[in-house]
Amino acid sequence: SSNQGNFLEILRWASETDPLIKSIFEDSTGNASYLSHDIQNELIHIMSNEIREEISFMLNNNKYALMADECRDISGTQQLSIVIRFVPNSNNSTTDKKHVVKEYFLGFIPLEKFDATTLANNIVEFLNHWKIPLESCICLCFDGASVMSSCAAGVHVLLKKYMPKGIYINCAAHRLNLVINDTSKVVRYMSDYFSIASQLYSFFTESAVTNIYFNKAQIDLGLVQSSTLKLWAITRWDSRWTAINAVVNNFPAILKALSDISEDGNGSRATNAGGLLMHDQKSIFIVTSFILHNFLGIIKVLSDHLKSSSLDYVRGECLITSVIQQLKDLRNDESFNQIYEKVKEFCNSNDIDFVQQYRSYRTTAVPARFQEFIIDSTIGQRETLQTSTDYLNRLYFPLIDCMLVELNDRFSSKTLSLMKSISTVYPSSTSFLNTDAIDEFCCHIGGDSSALKNEFFVIKGPPPQKKRFFEKIRN
Numbered sequence: 001s002s003n004q005g006n007f008l009e010i011l012r013w014a015s016e017t018d019p020l021i022k023s024i025f026e027d028s029t030g031n032a033s034y035l036s037h038d039i040q041n042e043l044i045h046i047m048s049n050e051i052r053e054e055i056s057f058m059l060n061n062n063k064y065a066l067m068a069d070e071c072r073d074i075s076g077t078q079q080l081s082i083v084i085r086f087v088p089n090s091n092n093s094t095t096d097k098k099h100v101v102k103e104y105f106l107g108f109i110p111l112e113k114f115d116a117t118t119l120a121n122n123i124v125e126f127l128n129h130w131k132i133p134l135e136s137c138i139c140l141c142f143d144g145a146s147v148m149s150s151c152a153a154g155v156h157v158l159l160k161k162y163m164p165k166g167i168y169i170n171c172a173a174h175r176l177n178l179v180i181n182d183t184s185k186v187v188r189y190m191s192d193y194f195s196i197a198s199q200l201y202s203f204f205t206e207s208a209v210t211n212i213y214f215n216k217a218q219i220d221l222g223l224v225q226s227s228t229l230k231l232w233a234i235t236r237w238d239s240r241w242t243a244i245n246a247v248v249n250n251f252p253a254i255l256k257a258l259s260d261i262s263e264d265g266n267g268s269r270a271t272n273a274g275g276l277l278m279h280d281q282k283s284i285f286i287v288t289s290f291i292l293h294n295f296l297g298i299i300k301v302l303s304d305h306l307k308s309s310s311l312d313y314v315r316g317e318c319l320i321t322s323v324i325q326q327l328k329d330l331r332n333d334e335s336f337n338q339i340y341e342k343v344k345e346f347c348n349s350n351d352i353d354f355v356q357q358y359r360s361y362r363t364t365a366v367p368a369r370f371q372e373f374i375i376d377s378t379i380g381q382r383e384t385l386q387t388s389t390d391y392l393n394r395l396y397f398p399l400i401d402c403m404l405v406e407l408n409d410r411f412s413s414k415t416l417s418l419m420k421s422i423s424t425v426y427p428s429s430t431s432f433l434n435t436d437a438i439d440e441f442c443c444h445i446g447g448d449s450s451a452l453k454n455e456f457f458v459i460k461g462p463p464p465q466k467k468r469f470f471e472k473i474r475n
Contacts, residue, residue, distance in 0.1 A: 007040045048107065055104045056131045058088040063445055064132075065139035066166065068123060068155075070111070079108040080119065082126060106130065116147050120158035137163040138445055165444060167418060186402045187395060189385075193288050196279050197243055198232040200254065203276060205229065210269070213261050217253040229254075241296035244289055252350055254280060283347065283354050287391050290343050291399060298326050315430065317416045324407050327400055336396045340388050418444060424456075433460060 015022040064086035142148040156168035232243040261273035302319045347354040421441035423429035442449035
């Protein structure tokens with residue numbers, strides 16, 4: 001290609017109107033053109049340093065939120081991206097919009113070690129180098145990976161030594177996903193179930209042949225053809241509910257299609273169909289499907305709200321509390337028996353032998369945070385699930401207990417109360433200008449709650465002006 005790269009091509013284009021740049025190409029000697037890749041990298045390095053210094057100047061000891069995430073570049077090098085969010089001072093802002101939260105990317109930190117101590121030290125050294133005051137950080141935004149989120153020795157815990165006001169917040173929707181992921185660490189069958197549900201979707205969607213069998217089965221059984229299997233996504237909670245819902249609604253067609261493929265086909269396709277058919281006809285697969293369908297259906301409302309661009313923290317706090325309470329209310333024999341009866345009817349209508357045994361052949365290791373809870377599942381020996389009592393004590397109750405532990409851990413009361421307090425300065429919130437809830441937010445940022453409450457009273461104004469003023473703020 002005649003293209004010499006962005007840097008040289010931009011310079012050649014600029015040389016058409018800029019005499020100085022034109023002289024670099026025409027008058028410089030061959031070994032002093034200053035256009036080599038080393039010079040290009042040095043220029044980029046100088047410009048990036050200038051930008052970082054300008055960001056540090058704009059910050060000017062204001063409060064900020066720190067965001068960090070691990071990523072891998074095209075060469076395979078693992079690195080940590082560093083971003084800060086803050087409101088620049090009005091006299092430093094270069095735009096017409098004042099007092100607006102802005103996000104600034106500071107750079108990447110190359111990583112050689114990936115333990116929490118190394119990551120925390122790298123972040124501290126990087127921020128100190130660019131004169132970003134550690135004590136001004138009021139929020140730490142990381143993902144939910146254990147190295148970041150561990151309550152014992154996670155990165156956020158280690159950074160607290162330098163950033164005492166830095167409350168740890170990771171993506172609320174991601175937290176929900178981590179809750180269901182951690183159930184597989186307590187209930188052995190869950191990892192098998194996740195794998196089967198994911199393989200079902202792949203089997204019927206990645207091949208036109210298998211999809212034809214599935215559509216034909218729907219027609220033969222009089223099922224709605226517009227109802228298709230849904231993707232079981234690893235990082236999306238709501239996709240799991242829709243995937244389970246699709247499996248339950250299309251279960252007769254799934255069994256018929258798998259049976260037809262295993263009988264008519266040959267080779268790996270028939271073998272895979274036979275294996276999936278065997279797993280789908282196990283009673284534990286159906287019991288788990290109905291239990292998760294019930295649990296995830298409750299939580300889907302919360303998941304949708306937490307992903308909304310117009311998130312209301314007050315409503316979010318109420319929904320989280322409500323979901324936790326609903327799960328607690330389901331932890332009884334009567335609620336399980338209602339699900340169990342539906343499962344028995346479902347199995348009878350699909351000619352499935354409900355009296356089957358499921359055995360786990362691997363030792364289950366319980367995470368440390370669950371050690372204080374009573375685990376009814378057998379540990380270190382083969383586990384057999386056959387009766388309703390087995391499913392109640394070794395599947396239903398452990399699933400609820402695990403979800404409650406994770407929900408309470410990942411949505412702590414301190415975080416929820418702070419979210420509710422912050423919403424008082426958010427115009428679209430139902431708690432906007434609520435003076436009773438502002439104290440915790442002021443305490444967290446070191447603000448004067450009395451002065452802020454006075455401003456709230458002034459903003460509210462007399463009743464005739466109240467509605468007009470609110471409309472102005474919202475617009």
